[in-house]
Amino acid sequence: MLDTTLCNSYLSVNLQTIINNMQSIQEDIGPDVECIPVLKDNAYCLGAVPIAKALCTYANVRTIAVAQVCEGVELRQAGLSAPAVLVLGGVPERLFPAAVEYGLQLTVFHPSTVYALEKLAAAQGKRAEVQIKVETGLNRTGAKPGAELGALATALAACPHVRTMGVFSHFSTGETKESPTAYRQFQLYQQALAQLQAAGIDPPQKHMCNSGGSDWFRASFCNAVRIGRRLYMDNQAEPLTPGTPGAVQEACSWRASVTNLRVVEAGDTVGYDAAWTAPRRTRVATVCVGYGDGLYYPLAEAGGPLLVGEQRARLLATCMDQCFVDVTDIPCRAGDEVTFFGQSSGGATMPIQELGKFMHVEGVYFYSFLSPRVARVYEGLEP
Template sequence: MSLYPRTWAEIDLRALQHNVRLLKEKAAGALLSVVVKADAYGHGLVPAGRAAYAAGADWLAVATVSEGVALREAEIGAPILILSPFLPVEAEQAVYYDLRASVQDVEMARALDAAAHKLGKQARVHLKIDTGMRRFGAEPEDAASVAKEISSLSHTLLEGVWTHFAWSAGDPGFTQRQYSLFQETVRKIQESGISIPIRHCANSGALVQHPQMTLDLVRVGILAYGVSHIPDGPRLPIQRVLTWKTHVMALRTVPAGQTVGYNMTWRASRKTRLATLGVGYGDGYHRFLGNKGWVVIHGQRAPIRGLVCMDQIMVDVTDLPSVSVGDEVTLIGEGVSAEEVATLVGTTPHEITTRIMSRVPRKYLH
């Protein structure tokens, strides 16, 4: 007997592929790497990775070795770059599954080289340069010497050099300074006689706001999923990939003056008809949406009343008299975008889609 989900996310892989083709054209000859870390921002690691690669993505990018392994075990043959640092004990697994590694020092490169020697393979590494994030990467003044040491390793190829912008969608001055520092660092590495096949720094924001910074490869994340975190600038005709839905589970009428939900944070000013929906923060629905967010029922907005509970939320359907138990409700989608939800709670749309929990089944549309 199949289960009937109380809440679910519909993932339109056709829209994802449309976006990949559009972004590949926008990259204007540079390689396109689609970032599928964090379960493809909540869209599903393997289905999204497979669809993106089939649509023309040249590379895929992940955050962890385990994410890369999952793609390989799903028989996805794309070049895969691990963006985040990982432990030396994971080096052998990374090399075995032909995963490109980001490194900031020769110590990690040596661990990968030793693993490659043991396995009879070649490790491929990308040297990360810290130009302003202060998170992970070699200092620019040390990069040439680190690159030289990596290049001397017998079973390792220095395939790329890259950096990451701190705020490419919002601070053009700082982004330009990062870009200039990166270019100068790359020049010094090359002047020392070291070849760099792939240089990359542009992310989603830079692709839209600073297309001159695309270089050899562009890493696109949230834009591939039809969500934009860029408040101003050119708009691309990307299509939304994820729609999150639930059902009306119960209805009740609350007299004027009564409170609703935990901590009694909302009080009815009139006789109010409430719909209880089958979703809550246990599913990843943001708790900060209590008393400020809305959902869409029958094409109309219904405001959230009271705090978001772990498994339910209550919405006001007083002005929607035709609402019945079992009706479909949109949490993210037409009429309530991830960008709008993110603005309401003071975060990024990346977090809104990524926080959708595994107990919310994904339905894939091909």
């Protein structure tokens, strides 16, 4: 296992900020709506186990959502036996036994999945828990209202060892306020609920809304919402005013250090394949991380912003393990801190949402590229 104390860079994850964000969101959505944290992809590469433990201990989380069986098993093996764990994605049948063994809720949208789980659970003397996924427009997975959902309901009614715990769908344009597509999707979801109720299926948990819709589409809350990105950062298009219910703070900072300084003359090049050509005499800092650590390659190509010490600088190019920064107008030396996003040790900020706007992507993308050789350091609470 990698000794993270020996890593070139580290990601500071403030667990107290995440708890505060969760409580702010819960205050905003109301006490009658359950907030389901989505900790897929190792909680967006931030560390699912410590974040899940903090949320269950300090925020009374009852359900956690993940994307794959392996992620749910990891939480169970870490001692998280109390919360329900919902696997949102489609699952290969070879993983059904592990899901049943560890008490994970699987998403179902084909009758064949229900019958396979019934056979497996009956043989083990257990009940398999599932949630129904309704297809409303994302066209990824789910049973469409009508014949497909009817066949699924028939299968569920015929399988006593399969317990339906919820029914959900997913917005394709949730981040866009007043999206006509989101309104149409929610209407289809309501039709699906009515169809299931007519078939005698009325599970306790109903959820359609994700992070994007949770700060504007209140009518779609049902009795639960799924929160992923919003645990760590606000909506970059229209962030809420700090201090208001639902407003959140960025929870993570990625820091490294300068390892070398060199002055290049006008016309000199930097990096592989002459990635950047100096238009003038330029002082260039080499920093000890690259795209192999998770530095978003297009951000470097576009000359994205970052902090050197407490001052703003710009990226010039990146290699797999190192990158180059223009520090012509910044007094610095080898060993100085570099902050790619978040807050520097001295309090200067490089909001990850600013990087998202700069690259026209969601800020959470920059988390998802971080490799295991970026040490995760948990602050604010005991993980």
